[in-house]
Amino acid sequence: MKPSDLLSALLAPAGEPQLPHAAYVGLQALLDALPIALMEFRLSGESLVLLTANAAARRMPGLGGVREPGADARTVFDQLASTALIDQLCGVARLGVPLDGRHVLRDGPRLQLAWDIAARRMASDCVLVAVSDVSEAEGLRQALQSCEQALAEARRDLREQTEVFDTMETLARAGHWRRIKDPGETVLLWSPGLCEIAGYERQEWLDPEYAMSGILPEDRPLFEAASRAQDGANVEYRWRRPDGEVRWMRSRVQRVRSRDGVAVQMGVVQDVTEEHRAAEQLREQLVFIQRIASRVPGFIYQYRIHRDGSTASVQYISEAVREFLGVAPGEVMRDHGLLEQRVLPEDVPQVRRSAMLSVRRLVPWQSEYRVRMPDGSVRWHMTSAVPHRESDGTVVSHGFTMDITERKQAEQQIERLAFYDALTGLPNRRLLLDRLQRSVVLSQRTRQQGALLFIDLDNFKVLNDTLGHDMGDKLLIEVARRLVATVRESDTVARFGGDEFVVMLEHLACDSAQAALQVEGVAEKLLAHVNQPIVLGGHHHYSSPSIGIALFGGERVEVHELLKRADLAMYEAKAGGRNTLRFFDPAMQAAVNARLHLEADMRQGLERGEFSVHYQPVVDERARLVGAEVLLRWRHPVRGMVSPAEFIPLAEQSGLILPLGRFVLQQACAQLARWAQSPATAHLSLSVNVSARQFRHADFVAEVLEALREHAANPRRLTLELTESMLLGDIEDAIVRMQQLKREGIGFALDDFGTGYSSLSFLKRLPLEQIKIDQSFVRDVLEDPNDAAIVRTILALAQSMDLQVVAEGVETAGQLGFLRLHGCGGFQGYLFGRPAPLQAWDEMLFSVR
Ligand SMILES: Nc1nc2c(ncn2[C@@H]2O[C@@H]3COP(=O)(O)O[C@H]4[C@@H](O)[C@H](n5cnc6c(=O)[nH]c(N)nc65)O[C@@H]4COP(=O)(O)O[C@H]3[C@H]2O)c(=O)[nH]1
DSSP states (O other): OOOOHHHHSOOOOTTTTOOOHHHHHHHHHHHHHHHSSEEEEETTTTEEEEEEEEEEHHHHOOOOOOTSOOOOOHTTTTTTTSSSHHHHHHHHHHHHHHHEEEEHHHTEEEEEEEEEEEEESTTTTTEEEEEEEOOOHHHHHHHHHHHHHHHHHHHHHHHHHHHHHHHHHHHHTTEEEEEOSSSSSEEEEEHHHHHHTTOOOOOOOHHHHHTTTTGGGGGGGHHHHHHHOOEEEEEEEEEOTTOOOEEEEEEEEEEEEEETTEEEEEEEEOHHHHHHHHHHHHHHHHHHHHHHHHHHHHEEEEEEOTTTTSOOEEEEOOOTTHHHHSOOHHHHHHOOOHHHBBGGGGHHHHHHHHHHHHHHOOOOOOOOEEEEEETSEEEEEEEEEEEOOOTTSSSOOOOEEEEEEEHHHHHHHHHHHHHOOOOTOOOOOOHHHHHHHHHHHHHHOOOOOEEEEEEETTTTTHHHHOOHHHHHHHHHHHHHHHHHHHOOOOOOEEEETEEEEEEEEEEEEEEEHHHHHHHHHHHHHHHHHSOOEEETTTTEEEOOOOEEEEEEEEEEEEEOHHHHHHHHHHHHHHHHSSSSHHHEHHHHHHHHHHHHHHHHHHHHHHHOEEEEEEEEEETTTTOOEEEEEEEEEEETTTTEOOOHHHHHOOOOOOTTHHHHHHHHHHHHHHHHHHTTTTTTTTEEEEEEOOOOOOOOOOHHHHHHHHHHHEEEEEEEGEEEEEEEESSSEEEEEHHHHHHHHTTTTOEEEEEEEESOOOOOHHHHHHHHHEEEOOHHHHHHTTTTHHHHHHHHHHHHHHHTOOOEEOOOOSSSSHHHHHHTTTTTEEEEEETTTOOHHHHHHHHHHHHOO
16 A cells, blocks of 8 residues: 555544544554554644654654654654755645655665655644655666666667678678578578678578579589588588679588577678689689790799898799709798709809898899709809888799800800910900900009010921921910919910910019019929920920010000010010020110111101112023012111111011012012013013012902003013911912912912921922022031031922022122032022112123123
């Protein structure tokens, strides 16, 4: 019963008759038995005073002063002092308006008090107040309220989470389904995400058959097997959406729980079409790369260097690495160190250095190095890679390696051909000049002296001609070997050409005198070594060198000048008796300068017509004039007459001999033509000296024939004088030239016969008519038995070979007598006439006649 109902029952309407005392006591007992606190108050002035209270009121915690009648209502309800209760109760007492209400007091979340209070006016100024403690009900209500609130919040959270989940599924292009089986029926639930990726309308319940209808028939067994296994393994299959598009799905099926006879199966599905496409693209790219890689002449690779730079890994390497390095791609990817193990140890540092630099600076890398193949052979490889930094800080390089062995060999071959002598393998002139240039610069800086040794083999030409070129080559190779073996490895031994070698010594003493001593020591050794017999064709041969030495360092000297100095010194060595060494000195330089001036003068002389020819008579055994030798003369305006012995060698060297030779030939042909016009002179012949350079010149044959034609001279009256030494070398070529001219009627004489080395077989091969005994034999023929013997031998030889002989330098009748006695048929010398200009000839011809 609520306090308000109780009060209504207790309060009889005003004016009802009073109860008898017994009834009143009974009623009092009844009121005390009630669980509701009842109190009667009377209005006294502005206060309400407690008249009576039942037992429940006296027991009720929270009510103050209930046991003391007359207590003020404010004391009784002091806990509700902050409310309008007292005023409201006063209002009930005065006006009789009933009061019903609940009063709840809390201390934070803790409930302090919960009372339902009802008040009714009983008589004028009296009010009956019923208070019932509703804390328990209030607590329950409150709990219920919080539960409802929590539930609402949970619902809201769930709704939010579902929304998030749906969004996540949509974004992830994923979905899920649940199959709930109970004994009665089976339902299949699809998430919105699943409907979306399957291309279905959003629907929660799905017909199981319809749910499978999109799986391509060929993939269905796979899917069904996974569904049966329910082990959470991935299965991938293709799904045809209602619009016809086929997409790749990845699904996982798992039994979630089985309770109370309800089995739940759950699956997640993800649309992995993009992943498949990317993988497909990747596969295609890989196939593309592999196709290219299989066709390029090398292997390609990708390696990654991790952030700290300490670790690297090969992530891809094409199949061709097997062919190019003899390792399988898989092995390299497991252990990239295998690549470096193949590189020759001496090449590793530079490969590492350049690779690190490329990675550090992110610049393209290129390196050439040697690798040792599994069969032991060594190949050249070239690798190039382009590095770039990834977002995670690692550096990825894509590279390509190819075999460049052939190119390297070709380069080396080219270098060998360009800078090395093919026969001896020594540096050639070009390389020597290059090294000399550097050495000169270096010596100027360091002040250390260097030396150039010009070496010429003394009798090489003779040996080459007698033994043949093969032997000559062997000799040069052996000499080269000895030279190299004598000097230090840092010194340069070069073949300068023919039988000339140049040795360059570096890092000698700073003091010239001391350096000269050092060089002399080396040169002596070179002399000694080269002088050792050389066995060729089973025979011992001796080859001696002449060495010219020029020091350099300190002063600035051009390399060509240095070479010239060493060359000059070498000539001095030759002049000094061969098989010796000479240092270049200033006197030699003066001679060089003089030669240079002479050469310049000669050029001018040619232009100014300072050259002329003299004719020296040649007579037969009866002293009849048979012809003359044409001898070149140079009258220099200051020097006066310059001897051909002086200027001819220089003309040879400088090439001036070519125009000079042409001039002499022209003069001779013109003279022959003039003589041909007179019967008295028509029989006379002319001999013309031909120099080696002139003879070897490509146009020589044509020029001779042209000169004869031009002057309509008789070729049979022209004899060309050659020396033995100039015929050496390419003898075959010399013979061809001689024969070409001989066919036109031109004759050949071998000049200075006896001074060189002429073997019989050599002589026999030459189309000669005449030999000229050198004047050095004729000079002492009467005094020196040796010379006499030589002259006799020459004459006998000529006779046996049916060659005419002209003895040169016949100055005395005694010489003439001796020569005649031994069968000499031609004579030339002061005894018969000195070389003279044409004007003087008229007289002579006249007198001869
Ligand atoms: N002591 C002495 N000497 C005699 C006697 N009879 C002639 N002579 C000299 O002996 C040389 C003979 O010429 P060679 O042996 O061909 O030697 C020639 C020849 O090799 C060369 N030469 C001269 N003219 C020419 C030329 O036009 N062309 C070429 N390539 N060389 C030339 O210069 C060399 C020297 O010529 P030259 O000074 O004119 O000297 C000439 C001549 O003057 C003699 O009885 N006693």
